[in-house]
Amino acid sequence: MAERTTAFTVDTTRLQGVAEQPLFLAASRVAERMGVRAFAIGGYVRDLLLGRPCKDIDIVCEGDGIAYAEAVAKELNAGRVHVFKNFGTAMFTLRQAQGSDELQVEFVGARKESYQRNSRKPEVAPGTLRDDQERRDFTINALAISLNEADRGALVDPFNGVHDLERGIIRTPLDPDITFSDDPLRMMRAIRFATQLGYFIDAPTFEAIQRNAERLDIISAERIHTELNKIIGAPVPSIGFKLLLNCGLLVRFFPEMVELLGAEEKFGIGHKDNFYHTIQVLDNVAMQSDDLWLRWAAVLHDIAKPRTKRFEQGRGWTFHGHEDKGARMVPGIFRRMKLPLDEQMRFVKKLVALHLRPIALTKEEVTDSAVRRLLFDAGDDIDALMILCKADITSKNEARKKRYLANYELVLEKLKEVEEKDRVRNFQPPITGEDIMAAFNIPPCKAIGDIKTVIKDAILDGRIHNDRTAAWPLMVEEGKKLGLQVVAGMEEPGHG
Numbered sequence: 001m002a003e004r005t006t007a008f009t010v011d012t013t014r015l016q017g018v019a020e021q022p023l024f025l026a027a028s029r030v031a032e033r034m035g036v037r038a039f040a041i042g043g044y045v046r047d048l049l050l051g052r053p054c055k056d057i058d059i060v061c062e063g064d065g066i067a068y069a070e071a072v073a074k075e076l077n078a079g080r081v082h083v084f085k086n087f088g089t090a091m092f093t094l095r096q097a098q099g100s101d102e103l104q105v106e107f108v109g110a111r112k113e114s115y116q117r118n119s120r121k122p123e124v125a126p127g128t129l130r131d132d133q134e135r136r137d138f139t140i141n142a143l144a145i146s147l148n149e150a151d152r153g154a155l156v157d158p159f160n161g162v163h164d165l166e167r168g169i170i171r172t173p174l175d176p177d178i179t180f181s182d183d184p185l186r187m188m189r190a191i192r193f194a195t196q197l198g199y200f201i202d203a204p205t206f207e208a209i210q211r212n213a214e215r216l217d218i219i220s221a222e223r224i225h226t227e228l229n230k231i232i233g234a235p236v237p238s239i240g241f242k243l244l245l246n247c248g249l250l251v252r253f254f255p256e257m258v259e260l261l262g263a264e265e266k267f268g269i270g271h272k273d274n275f276y277h278t279i280q281v282l283d284n285v286a287m288q289s290d291d292l293w294l295r296w297a298a299v300l301h302d303i304a305k306p307r308t309k310r311f312e313q314g315r316g317w318t319f320h321g322h323e324d325k326g327a328r329m330v331p332g333i334f335r336r337m338k339l340p341l342d343e344q345m346r347f348v349k350k351l352v353a354l355h356l357r358p359i360a361l362t363k364e365e366v367t368d369s370a371v372r373r374l375l376f377d378a379g380d381d382i383d384a385l386m387i388l389c390k391a392d393i394t395s396k397n398e399a400r401k402k403r404y405l406a407n408y409e410l411v412l413e414k415l416k417e418v419e420e421k422d423r424v425r426n427f428q429p430p431i432t433g434e435d436i437m438a439a440f441n442i443p444p445c446k447a448i449g450d451i452k453t454v455i456k457d458a459i460l461d462g463r464i465h466n467d468r469t470a471a472w473p474l475m476v477e478e479g480k481k482l483g484l485q486v487v488a489g490m491e492e493p494g495h496g
């Protein structure tokens with residue numbers, strides 16, 4: 001497998017200085033007193049060497065991790081220690097220098113683990129640092145820094161993790177079949193790290209994922225979506241989706257997406273491959289926005305294409321209604337993946353449903369009323385929708401792409417123009433239900449909704465202005481049609 005070409009050398013000399021910070025000095029003193037060996041380990045060390053912002057610190061000791069955590073907290077006068085007896089871990093929060101963030105420090109006793117076939121829950125026994133490093137997922141995540149007086153700041157790297165950081169390689173410390181079979185979530189993590197860091201997955205490691213893919217079925221939907229969301233949140237998420245597809249993981253938890261793959265041909269007429277189109281749209285959105293849910297809308301915008309695909313004589317391939325059917329598929333997919341079902345889901349659903357609407361506005365003769373309708377339906381999500389639509393232009397034909405982009409600019413202009421004039425983006429009815437009840441002296445009933453709809457449509461169609469003075473006579477007139485009479489003294493607007 002190809003290696004990353006950018007020359008990158010990990011500078012381990014910095015570790016000496018890092019190990020002299022107050023937390024590590026205290027950890028060192030306490031370890032000496034208790035006669036245990038202690039190390040900073042895992043993601044913290046990796047990110048330190050990569051120069052990525054430091055989040056939380058994990059410290060492992062060869063001994064009782066909880067007792068050690070409590071002693072270090074005392075040495076530092078740190079706050080409360082939170083103990084998780086079941087996991088054998090303890091943590092406290094460290095207030096750093098003024099102005100900087102709080103740091104979570106987590107402690108654990110070094111351990112060896114042995115796994116049962118049907119669960120991620122291992123049998124745990126105390127072990128050495130080496131045992132603990134072996135049970136970690138990847139060589140780059142198994143790096144440790146000594147916190148012991150004798151060699152404080154020394155890197156402990158039994159699996160050549162630094163070399164893999166420099167080459168940009170994801171590789172398991174042990175036989176990958178064992179690592180993945182023990183905890184199948186690690187397969188998702190491999191792809192997540194490859195995507196976040198732009199690394200290659202070493203061939204034997206990748207092949208082991210292919211062999212063990214179906215073991216993912218014992219992992220909970222929550223844990224899978226946590227990794228998937230990190231992939232979607234990465235700078236170039238398509239890397240992760242291609243890997244997920246090719247190693248056989250994607251089909252385990254997201255079969256609808258795999259169905260997008262492939263381009264059928266009939267009578268010499270083909271259609272584009274909607275899987276690769278979708279992940280390109282996702283990359284395009286990712287360049288414009290970090291919003292996870294907007295990125296999810298990109299993932300799902302064409303999800304119903306396979307289910308609406310037809311070959312029509314004279315027209316070729318069509319996907320009529322894929323936006324509505326796709327929107328209707330969103331709740332089921334979110335529910336299965338245990339993603340949030342409230343506001344975020346509704347947003348994704350709405351964007352999928354509306355994703356073709358701006359395109360329909362590119363025609364020269366488009367009316368203001370069509371523009372107003374879109375503003376009304378999209379509301380405050382219009383900007384997100386326009387990002388999605390622009391990202392949806394993936395034509396390889398440069399001339400066509402240019403034309404589409406120009407059309408898109410035109411739509412943006414029309415939207416702006418109409419919104420400035422008519423303010424329907426956050427449409428508030430100029431006449432409320434209470435107004436109508438008071439005007440006709442009627443209790444709540446269906447007529448109120450009907451009158452409101454007539455007024456709304458008249459405004460969106462541009463037949464009346466979006467204000468009370470224009471809407472009032474229409475209300476009176478509509479009431480009349482329904483046999484309603486305005487109460488004396490309420491003939492004019494201004495009773496609001």
Ligand code: ATP
Pocket residue numbers: 041042043044055058135136137138141142183185186
């Ligand atoms: P990030 O915090 O950026 O998501 P991380 O590698 O720090 O990435 P954490 O979940 O914080 O991930 O885990 C910290 C460390 O614990 C890892 O670096 C790794 O050494 C170990 N680890 C976490 N999850 C697993 C796992 N499923 N199998 C083996 N080791 C793991």
Ligand code: MG
Pocket residue numbers: 043044055056
């Ligand atoms: Mg971490």
